Structure formats: structure tokens, C-alpha cells
Amino acid sequence: xxxxxxxxxxxxxxxxxxxxxxxxxxxxxxxxxxxxxxxxxxxxxxxxxxxxxxxxxxxxxxxxxxxxxxxxxxxxxxxxxxxxxxxxxxxxxxxxxxxxxxxxxxxxxxxxxxxxxxxxxxxxxxxxxxxxxxxxxxxxxxxxxxxxxxxxxxxxxxxxxxxxxxxxxxxxxxxxxxxxxxxxxxxxxxxxxxxxxxxxxxxxxxxxxxxxxxxxxxxxxxxxxxxxxxxxxxxxxxxxxxxxxxxxxxxxxxxxxxxxxxxxxxxxxxxxxxxxxxxxxxxxxxxxxxxxxxxxxxxxxxxxxxxxxxxxxxxxx
Amino acid sequence: xxxxxxxxxxxxxxxxxxxxxxxxxxxxxxxxxxxxxxxxxxxxxxxxxxxxxxxxxxxxxxxxxxxxxxxxxxxxxxxxxxxxxxxxxxxxxxxxxxxxxxxxxxxxxxxxxxxxxxxxxxxxxxxxxxxxxxxxxxxxxxxxxxxxxxxxxxxxxxxxxxxxxxxxxxxxxxxxxxxxxxxxxxxxxxxxxxxxxxxxxxxxxxxxxxxxxxxxxxxxxxxxxxxxxxxxxxxxxxxxxxxxxxxxxxxxx
Numbered sequence: 272x273x274x275x276x277x278x279x280x281x282x283x284x285x286x287x288x289x290x291x292x293x294x295x296x297x298x299x300x301x302x303x304x305x306x307x308x309x310x311x312x313x314x315x316x317x318x319x320x321x322x323x324x325x326x327x328x329x330x331x332x333x334x335x336x337x338x339x340x341x342x343x344x345x346x347x348x349x350x351x352x353x354x355x356x357x358x359x360x361x362x363x364x365x366x367x368x369x370x371x372x373x374x375x376x377x378x379x380x381x382x383x384x385x386x387x388x389x390x391x392x393x394x395x396x397x398x399x400x401x402x403x404x405x406x407x408x409x410x411x412x413x414x415x416x417x418x419x420x421x422x423x424x425x426x427x428x429x430x431x432x433x434x435x436x437x438x439x440x441x442x443x444x445x446x447x448x449x450x451x452x453x454x455x456x457x458x459x460x461x462x463x464x465x466x467x468x469x470x471x472x473x474x475x476x477x478x479x480x481x482x483x484x485x486x487x488x489x490x491x492x493x494x495x496x497x498x499x500x501x502x503x504x505x506x507x508x509x510x511x512x513x514x515x516x517x518x519x520x521x522x523x524x525x526x527x528x529x530x531x532x533x534x535x536x537x538x539x540x541x542x543x544x545x546x547x548x549x550x551x552x553x554x555x556x557x558x559x560x561x562x563x564x565x566x567x568x569x570x571x572x573x574x575x576x577x578x579x580x581x582x583x584x585x586x587x588x
Numbered sequence: 589x590x591x592x593x594x595x596x597x598x599x600x601x602x603x604x605x606x607x608x609x610x611x612x613x614x615x616x617x618x619x620x621x622x623x624x625x626x627x628x629x630x631x632x633x634x635x636x637x638x639x640x641x642x643x644x645x646x647x648x649x650x651x652x653x654x655x656x657x658x659x660x661x662x663x664x665x666x667x668x669x670x671x672x673x674x675x676x677x678x679x680x681x682x683x684x685x686x687x688x689x690x691x692x693x694x695x696x697x698x699x700x701x702x703x704x705x706x707x708x709x710x711x712x713x714x715x716x717x718x719x720x721x722x723x724x725x726x727x728x729x730x731x732x733x734x735x736x737x738x739x740x741x742x743x744x745x746x747x748x749x750x751x752x753x754x755x756x757x758x759x760x761x762x763x764x765x766x767x768x769x770x771x772x773x774x775x776x777x778x779x780x781x782x783x784x785x786x787x788x789x790x791x792x793x794x795x796x797x798x799x800x801x802x803x804x805x806x807x808x809x810x811x812x813x814x815x816x817x818x819x820x821x822x823x824x825x826x827x828x829x830x831x832x833x834x835x836x837x838x839x840x841x
Contacts, residue, residue: 314725334675390745468694472686474676478638484662485738553839 274534282542288549295556311479312548313453314444314509319543320521321456321505322435325498326516327523327536328463331470332491333404335525337579339516340502342389343407345381346511347414349503352380353436358421362432370445377507378455385499389492417469439510439565441551452508456501463497470532518564519543521579589614590635590665590744590778595644597630604630605642605798612744617770617777619661619787621811622797623821628780629670629748631797635778636667636746661691663666666737672729678714680724680732681717687739707739711765719807734762739767749781751786759783763790788812789833795818812836 293308329340355367366372388407422430454521469490473480481487525540550564590612597605605627612618612635613735633639634645635651646653648664656664666687668708668811686706688700696704708717711731721729737745751759763786769775781787787794789806794811796804804816811817813832817825825838 336675468689470688471694475674475683475686476672477704478667479672479674479686481638481658482636482667483686484659487659530682531677537737 273313274538277526278538278541280549281538283371285541285548288382288545288552292552292555295552297386306552310439310446310449311444311551312452314441315547316544317437317449317452317456318505318509319443319500319547320460320540322516323523323539323543324460324463324536325501326453326520327532327539328470328494329487329498330520331474331532334403334476334538335404336521337517337576337583337585338404338408338480339513339520340498341411341501341513341516342357343499343509344411344414345502346416347411347511348381348384348515348556349377349511349529350437351414351418352377354418357433358425362429370536372450372509372522374448374451381503381506382500385502385503386527389495401555406421408454436510437514439564439568440562441509441547441564444509444562448481448508450506455504458499459497459504467496467532467536467562470494471530474530483527487583497528510565514569514576515543515546517579518572518575519546519547521575589647589649590776591647591650592631592635593645593647595631595634595641595646597627597634600644603800605634605641608797608800609644610795610802610805611774612774612778614743615770615774615794616792617766617779617790618793618795619791620778620780620795620797621782621784621787621820622803625799626797627800628668628797632667632748632778632780633669634744637661637663638667638669643656659690662740662742664742665744665746666740666742668733668737668748668750669678670749670752672733674721677720677722678737679720680713681708681719682714683721683732684717684735684739687736687741690740692720692814710738712734723778727751727755727761728761730754730758742775744776745780747777749780749782751781751783759786766790784812784817784836784838788836809834 289312292312293305293372297304326339330336330338356364356376360366360533361388366376388410389403422433425433469480469485470484472485473487473490475483477487518555519539520535522542526537526542529535546568550567554560554562554564554567592608592610592612594607596603602701606695608631611693611732618692620631622628622631630639633823634641635653635786637646637656639772640654648656648661658796665767681704684704685696686705688696695830708714713728713735715723721732721773724732733752733777735749737747745766750762753757753795754762766777766779767790770777779791781791794805795815796811798820803820804811812827814825814827817823817827817836821838823838824841825836826841828835828837
């Protein structure tokens with residue numbers, strides 16, 4: 272099957288799920304239910320594309336297929352920010368109730384954190400990118416531990432409320448924020464799309480990329496920042512879906528079997544749409560909200576992650 | 589014209605390349621030889637701006653390699669390192685097409701396709717061009733990478749131990765191709781070699797390094813003699829002349 276055909280199939284499935292999600296059981300409620308569903312679909316599409324795009328470019332510049340930007344401590348930082356707010360200000364504070372404040376604080380904290388981390392590491396001399404990854408993992412674990420510590424100390428009722436933040440949810444996304452997130456994500460992706468072909472060359476490794484005239488350091492830095500912005504925005508919008516990027520990126524590599532990032536990224540994005548919108552449809556209409564989508568995704572994603580680890584370790588023997 | 593001027597590179601506190609100055613002769617094959625850890629590969633990496641020198645400079649046409657625009661530079665000098673691990677699956681043709689990236693930025697035109705065809709033809713890979721790299725033997729893979737460098741069509745071709753892990757037949761094949769690149773296409777080839785006899789038979793010019801310093805450099809016939817080799821390798825190496833090739837018989841010395 273040609274890649275074009277595969278892409279069309281995914282597109283059709285995505286459109287079918289979107290239509291089902293939007294129009295099934297609408298009962299003529301065009302003024303009330305439809306706009307609300309449409310906002311949710313938009314939020315899922317934005318999150319899906321942002322995660323797919325940032326994971327694929329992140330994995331290309333770091334030359335690995337297991338780690339995702341969340342590993343760089345971004346998900347842990349998001350949880351830490353939320354926990355700190357609950358710890359010091361409580362669940363009734365304006366920072367929790369006003370979603371705009373919460374969104375901005377989370378996005379800014381995550382982007383500043385990522386920039387400081389990269390700046391510190393890149394200024395400390397030319398270090399291999401693996402060093403950056405390792406520091407990211409360690410800082411992620413460190414932040415995670417502080418978060419757990421604070422969560423143990425807060426009031427159990429507050430913790431129940433905080434728990435809602437620990438899993439991504441599309442059920443109560445804020446309409447205004449979706450539009451704002453859309454502007455950020457679309458602009459970031461348009462900016463990043465200019466170097467899409469350089470990314471193809473980057474998958475040949477650092478030395479070959481430099482040999483072929485790619486400005487390696489500059490592209491790696493700008494792509495790291497770009498993926499941080501995308502993940503920060505989507506996480507602040509709906510919450511962390513740690514394993515999601517891993518699934519769609521790797522499925523896309525397997526399904527399309529090409530080095531072209533234009534294909535890989537569009538493919539992974541379409542898979543995201545199918546998984547999120549289709550998944551949400553199943554959760555809402557079939558499981559009737561007995562569970563949340565992100566729990567299912569993390570369950571499937573976790574299993575897939577273990578499968579990938581086993582496969583890679585066999586391949587490297 | 590490539591001029592290396594007093595460059596030094598430290599790994600930690602140890603100078604790996606220590607105040608080295610070399611001029612690369614255009615239109616010749618220059619070999620870098622020397623014991624393990626002499627700094628040959630590091631020197632080659634600095635010439636090709638894969639590594640930055642700590643002090644000193646490398647000049648291409650009298651201007652510092654770090655000041656060149658990266659895509660312009662990649663039309664002049666190409667480098668092939670010894671390990672080329674990738675986590676994408678490519679066919680030979682796709683790999684060789686990447687050689688045209690400095691010119692076409694990924695959108696191949698008719699001229700690019702012609703160059704890719706020629707490079708594949710040149711390395712005798714026509715039959716294999718749609719095979720994936722991970723299905724090939726070491727020699728075929730190495731030829732595919734050299735084909736990419738040929739498609740890149742640079743005046744200078746730098747190769748870091750291209751004979752590594754190759755058997756005699758493939759080693760000779762590759763050295764003959766490099767010779768052809770110099771005589772037929774007028775390229776300048778700089779190559780790091782471990783096997784001193786390949787250096788002796790195929791190179792025009794030899795730079796011998798030891799402990800990060802240049803101990804000898806000159807035309808091949810000045811380097812391949814027992815006295816000079818003693819200084820480079822600390823071994824007594826008798827030289828035999830056969831069919832006008834000087835062969836170093838180092839196996840039992």
C-alpha cells in the first residue's frame with residue numbers, strides 16, 4: 272500500500288469518528304450540544320497534533336525512539352506547579368478556579384524551565400545530547416519526588432481535588448483557552464515546518480547532518496524549544512498524557528516506513544486524531560463515562576512502552 | 589586549498605591534537621597514519637568542522653572553516669566517519685540522494701537525479717539501489733556511503749578509516765575508486781588509514797601523527813622507509829620493493 276493511500280484511510284477514519292462524535296445522539300440540539308462538542312473536538316485535535324509533532328521531532332533530534340519530551344521533566348513540572356498551588360493556596364484559590372491564570376502559570380513555568388535547562392546545558396560547553404536527556408530524567412524524578420512529598424502533606428479533600436489534574440481530561444476544557452492554545456500551537460508548527468527537510472537529514476546522525484550542510488546546533492536548539500512550547504501548551508490545556516506521544520510516533524514509524532518527516536508527522540497527527548476522538552467517543556457513548564480516556568491511553572501506552580523496550584533491547588544484542 | 593594552522597584540541601586535560609599545522613595538497617591523496625590514539629580522526633573531524641578546535645584555525649580558501657556558511661561549506665568539503673549508525677531504514681538510492689541535500693535542500697531536480705545515478709553507477713551499486721542498508725554486507729554499506737559523498741560532489745573528500753572491517757577485496761576496491769576519483773574527477777582525498785601498506789601503495793602524500801603531533805609529513809616515498817617508520821611506530825620495519833610498490837613487512841618485526 273502506498274503511503275498516500277494509508278494516509279487517506281487514516282483521514283477517513285478520523286473524519287468518521289469526528290462526525291460520529293459531533294452528531295450522534297444530538298437530537299436537534301444544535302445550539303447547545305453541538306458547540307460544546309465542537310470545542311472538545313478542537314481541543315483533542317490540538318492536543319493530538321501538538322503531541323504527535325513534538326514527539327516525532329524530539330525523537331529525531333535525540334536519536335531515540337523511546338523517550339518523549341515529557342521525560343525531560345515537563346510533565347513532572349506541571350504536576351509540581353499544580354501541587355504547589357494546592358499546597359500554598361488551597362483548592363478554592365483563584366489560581367485553581369480561574370482557568371486562565373492556571374493555564375498561563377503552567378505554560379510559562381514549563382517553558383521557562385525548559386529554556387533554563389537547555390541554556391544551562393548548552394552553555395556548559397558542548398555536551399552530547401544524551402547528557403541533556405539524562406539530566407532531564409533526573410530532574411523529572413526529582414520534581415516528581417517533591418510533588419509526592421507535598422501531596423502526602425496536604426488535606427485529603429484537597430488531594431482528591433488535585434487528583435483531577437493528574438490525568439488529562441477533555442470533559443471540561445475551557446472554550447477561550449482552546450482558541451488561545453490554537454494560536455500558539457498553529458504558529459509554532461508553521462514556524463517549525465520550514466526546517467522539515469533538515470529533520471530528514473538529522474535522522475542520518477549528527478556527523479552526516481553537519482556534513483550535508485545542516486546547521487546542527489541551531490536546529491537542535493530551536494527544535495527542543497519548539498517541542499517544549501507545544502507540550503507545555505497541550506499539557507496546560509488538558510493535563511498530562513505521558514505515553515500518548517510515544518504510541519503515535521512509534522506507530523507512525525512502523526506504519527509508514529519512511530524517513531520523510533512530512534509523512535511521519537502528518538501520519539502521527541492523524542493517528543492522534545483517531546485515537547483521541549475515537550477513544551473519547553467510545554468512553555462517552557459506550558462506557559458512558561465509567562472511565563476517562565487518559566487512563567485507557569496510559570494503560571495501552573504503558574504496555575506498548577514495555578513492548579518497545581523489549582524489542583529495542585533484543586535488537587541491540 | 590586547506591591549511592591547518594597550529595590547532596590544538598583537548599579532551600579533558602589531555603591534548604589529543606597538539607599544535608598541528610598541515611597543508612593539504614590539492615588533487616592528491618593524502619593519508620593520515622600513526623598509532624592508535626595519535627589524534628588522526630580528531631584532526632580530520634576538526635578539518636571538517638565536526639569538532640571545534642580549542643586553539644588555532646583551519647582555513648579553507650584562506651577563511652576559517654567556522655566562518656563558512658554551513659551549506660556553502662558542504663558543497664566544498666565532505667566527510668565520512670567510520671560509524672554511521674542510523675535509526676531510520678533507507679534504501680541505497682535514498683541514502684545517495686541525501687548527498688544532494690546541500691544543493692537541492694531535499695527537492696531533487698533533474699540535475700540532482702543525474703548526479704545520484706552517476707554516483708550509484710560509479711560505486712557499482714545499480715543492481716542494489718533499492719535494497720535497504722540493513723540488508724547489505726559491510727562492504728556494500730561502505731560503498732553506499734561513499735556513493736553519497738560522491739553525489740555530494742565536493743572538491744575535498746575526507747574519509748575516516750573507510751577500510752575498517754572490510755576484507756582485502758573490498759579494501760582494494762575502495763582504494764582503487766578513491767584513486768579514480770583523484771585522477772578522473774580531479775578530487776582531493778584525505779583519508780585516515782590504519783594499514784600502512786595501503787597508505788604506501790595508494791597515497792601521494794603522508795602525514796604521520798604520534799601523540800597528537802605531526803612527526804613526519806611529506807611525499808609517500810620520504811615516509812615509507814625504515815628510519816621514518818621507526819620514529820613513527822617505534823618498530824623496526826623492513827621495506828620490500830615489489831612491482832614498484834613499497835611494502836612494509838611489519839608482521840614479525
